[in-house]
Structure formats: C-alpha cells, structure tokens
Amino acid sequence: MVLPRLLGAMACAAALAFPLEARADGRKVEVMADVVLSSNKGDKVDPPSLEEMKKTFAAKNIRFSSWQALSQRKLTLELKKAVEVPLPTGKKARISLEDIKEGVAHLRVAVPPASTELQLGREGKLYVDGGQHEGGQLWLVISPALKPGK
Amino acid sequence: MATDDLTLVKRIKTGDQRAFKLLVERYQRKIYAVALGMVKDREEALDISQEAFVKVYKYLDHFKGDSSFYTWLYRITVNISIDALRKKQPLRGEQVELDEAVKMDTAEANIGALGSRLGTNPQKSALRKELAEKIQQALETVPEKHRAILLLREVEGMSYEDLSRTLKIPKGTVMSRLFHARTKVQKILSEYLELDESKAGLGQE
C-alpha cells in the first residue's frame, strides 16, 4: 500500500545522491580536528562529550582522570594543500589531503615527530599522540565532519 | 541488546537452550584464546573450549551466582587445560613455582626493545604472521599456572581481584606470578624482535 510510493521516493533520493561523483573540480574534504589534553590532575571532563574519548582510551588500558578540549576546528582540506593546527606545545600539526580515490579521502596527519597516512571513513576517529604538555598528554583528534549544514 | 550473564544462566536452568547458545557465542572466542595459549595446539584448544562449555552446562546447578559467571567459566577452562597438559607431560608437571623473589636477570637484553620496536604498519607488518606463533612458543616456556594468569589477564583483562577469585590464590601470588610470567615472555619476545629487526631492517614491512 505504502510500498510503491516509498519506492518512488527512494528512487528520487538515489538520484539526488549521485551528483557526488560529478563534483570533480575543487574537491574538498571536511574533517573535525580537536586538540585534547588528558591528565591525572583532577577529574574534569570538559566538554562532557569527551566522556566517550575517556571510555575509548580506558578500554585500551590508558586511563586519565581529566579530559579537556583545548580547541575544536572544522577543517576544509583541498588537494595537496596542508592545513596547520597549532598545539599548545608550540609545535604545529599539519593535515593534508593527499588524494581522493574512488570517493575515499587519503589524508596525511603529521604531528611531529610522527606522520600518519590514513583513509577517511564515515566512522572511526584518529587519535594522535601530541606529546606532553603541562604534566599531561595531548591528543590530536581527527574525526568525520558529516552533519549536513554544520 | 545484550542480556547479562546471570539472566542467561537463569534461563538456561529452566531449559532454555537458546540462552545457552548465546552464552557460548559470547565467550567462545576468548575461551578459545585462553585454551590456545595454554596448550598451543589448535585442535586441542578447540576441543578444550567445547569441553569447557559442556562442563558449564552440566554443572550449572553448582553455580550459585555468588561470583561472576565468567570467572567460573574461565576457571573451568584453565583446569581442563592444565589436565590436558599434565596428561601429555606428567613429569614436567609443576615446574618449580617461583613465588619467591626470583633472581633478577641483570643481563637484561634490550631494555626498551619491545616498547620501541613494534609494527608501525598495523595492517601490513610482516611481524604479524609469525607473531602468533612466537607468542605461543614464548608462552610454552612459562609454568602452567603462571601461564593461566597471564592469559586471563591479557585475554579477558581481569583485575587482580578477579584473577585471585578465579584461580583461588591470594592477590600477592597473582602479582608475583604475573610478574614472573611477563619477564619470561618479554625476554623471548625481545630476542625474537631483535633477530627480526636485524634481518628485515627497521621500519620495513
């Protein structure tokens, strides 16, 4: 009863979804880049959404009591153009879009002295050791920026 | 929608075999990992794992729910494994249980070698393929009871408290056995990694 209408609507949706391949020029990929400081000084988790990060690390047997977001940015990456994210230690992290192959973004995330090459996914975050800072541990968090219009 | 262990146990006791199947599926992989770490032989480990669940089902009435189900399951698995080991090498049996302070190996090779020499390409490292075998070999050199503690600690992430309860030994004993087991395994792994490093070159796949 509802089915034919639903199928029709889904066909429309599919058609609308396809233009992504056609968008060949000026290809840009958006990601979120957060800098987080974890330490055992106190137990403030700020913002509360960092509870998830705390749990993720605890599950890997890495526990800190305090988790603070120092900065949150949405980056728009263009091919071969590196974007810098400053760290409180004075170092700069560099994130660059190396390639887009079959719709998959290949990124390089360089947080001195290490450099990580990865493929972006709709799920999954990258946590990179950003070094020690003020008795705590810095993390650069690269995560998907998927919410429409955000 | 995960149903907790004790609820499943209650259902199994009423004859709900489906609940039992769920419990098996929940723990099969980890039980296998522990059994494998204990006996090294895959077929045997599979057999032991199945046997563990069979025993659990048979003796479910003996489980009163006063401890956690999984520690009971693991204890059964360890006991079956140790029995299997004893059958094969009855004389080897209980190697000297070095619970007292062990002479510390002052000629420690490569402090920091393990920590700094790990696969940098998680998907591609050639280290992966031989790693599982090397771990098995290293584990074999550890006395059974020490081995069990190490496996339960690493596979299940059991706290010392739980380990103490599972194996019915004092917490201090857990601590020292774990330390000795790790020291032994560490030494072997470091040597292996150094060998591997000089063969393959650092950083190569």
Add this chain to the structure above:
Amino acid sequence: MALSPACQTFIPMLSPFVDGELTPAERVTVERHLSACHDCTGRAADLRAESGLIRHGLDLAADEVDFKDFAQKVMARLTPYKPPLLERLRVSLSEMFLYQRTAMVSSLATAAVMLFVVGLALTWKGTPEGYARPQLAVDSVTTEAGAKVAPVVMTTEQGDAIIWLVSSEPEKVEEGAAPVDAPAVDPGASAPGKLDQHKPNGGEL
C-alpha cells in the same frame, strides 16, 4: 651491570603499575622513579608492549578459527535434555517473544526509518566528498629520522585508531614542569580490543 637498589625495588612493581593495580600512593612513587630512571621507563614500555602483543597474537590465532559451528558442536556434545512436551511448548513460545521481539519491532521500525531516510536524502546532497569508506583505516605511521620514539598503533572496538608514541630515550623534563603523569592503567576495564570485535553480541538474533 648491577641493578640499583631502587630499580630492584621498583621493577617488580612495574607489572602491577602498568595494570593499574597499585594504590595511588604506590603509583606516585613508581612514577617518580620512572621520571628519573630511563631503564625502568623502557621496562614499563616493554611491559605494555608485551601486553599488547600477547593479546594481539592470540587475537590473530583466534581469527583463524571459524566459530560458525562451534555452538552447534557444543550442543551436540551435551547429553540431550528434552523437557516434557508442554514444557517445550511453553519455552519456545517465551523464547519467541524474548528473542524475536527484536525482529518484530525492527520490521515496524524499518518503514519509519525508510521514510525518514528519504526525507533526509531529499534535503541532503548525499555522502560528503571523501567519505565513501564506511570505516577509517590507518595505512602507515612513520617517524622522523632521528626521532627517539616509536609509534604504537591501537584500534578500538568502534574502529577508531590511536597512535601513541613510545619513547625510547630519556624524556627531557623541562625545568619547572611537573613530572609527566603516566596514565593509570586500569585492568578493571572490560577486555579491550579486537577480541571483542568478532563476537556476536549476546541477545542478537
């Protein structure tokens, strides 16, 4: 090379330290020693690495087993227990409600979801650029030449990746800065990592 009395004291404590099983007071003393002792810092890193390697090694081994028929084989080994007919009927009806409830609810929900997705698709321009992959994947991690660290790559249950740099040299403690807080490692956390990923959740149909 003889071990210093300090190291002799602290080395056995490193094992419970990396497991997070020390009291806060004990942990502080160990951390203080670590900030001054390059060797023990290496030893602690070795312990953590070993821990991960054992887990990883057993993970790999468990990967090679197909657990598809495991539960069935266990069931086959059980002495068949057949409750009387009425009892069986009662159990299967209640099982149907308990376990298949999810299926009934989800088919109702599917219609709603489809409508929602369609609505969303009409307003959304489709998968954003670059996100064709469902899951993140780390291809490689390299360190600068001469960098005195090595990367440890960990994957979480949710498919995240953690790139952690383990020092292989003494850490420079800047003047006036507090000694680095080592993370407290907690074994009470439920078993981490891949060993959970392949396990079907209890309660799933």
